[in-house]
Amino acid sequence: MNIDLIFNYFTSLTNVQRQHFLALEMLYQDWNKKINVVSRKDIDELYLRHVLHSLGIAKIQQFNEGSKILDVGTGGGFPGIPLAILFPDTHFMLVDAIGKKIKVVQEVIDGTKLKNVTAVHSRVEDIEGQFDFIVSRAVAAMPTFVHWTKGKIKKVSSHERKNGILYLKGGDLSEELKDYRTVQVFELSEYFKEEFFETKKVVYLPLK
């Protein structure tokens, strides 16, 4: 596995952040044997396909100290765990409807001793509270996702960019996004040169 990918694209990490990123390899290798949260093929490319991909959101949006981020349908912790390592002063709530996935996320939180992450076993529709941004990857088409997360984004922004959804998506999104006039699509190939990112994007949908 190639941790250098992370260190080369994020050059100002502290020692603690580097240790956290390094720890992910063992934790996911171990836990994935017990509870499958990452496909067998992908686990060998954890740093590329999961960690660096998750961090693509940070190339578009940096999170302020004290802000609150919700990761919907986090599965094994993506994109929430890598982002929580990168932004230790921001609070992340990671939610998934499947308990055994949240079990793995909790083990990763305990194993890294991350203090700024809460893992919650719930459908997102049942989550209370409001967040600055909602992040996600591979959970639902945008209309369904917007419906599920309605009312969960704070109206007042503490970032220059308006609060909203930051969603990792791939491929042709013209049909899926055609009804959203304010949506912005950022190509991750502009930030990461690996072939994996050729079709990968961050979709930003500001709160109405």
Ligand SMILES: C[S@@+](CC[C@H](N)C(=O)[O-])C[C@H]1O[C@@H](n2cnc3c(N)ncnc32)[C@H](O)[C@@H]1O
């Ligand atoms: C394909 S997985 C993606 C996992 C992770 N985001 C990733 O990219 O590796 C989709 C996840 O969304 C979760 N999910 C689907 N609908 C949900 C809902 N309404 N509330 C919470 N989690 C949900 C599923 O349980 C599943 O773990």
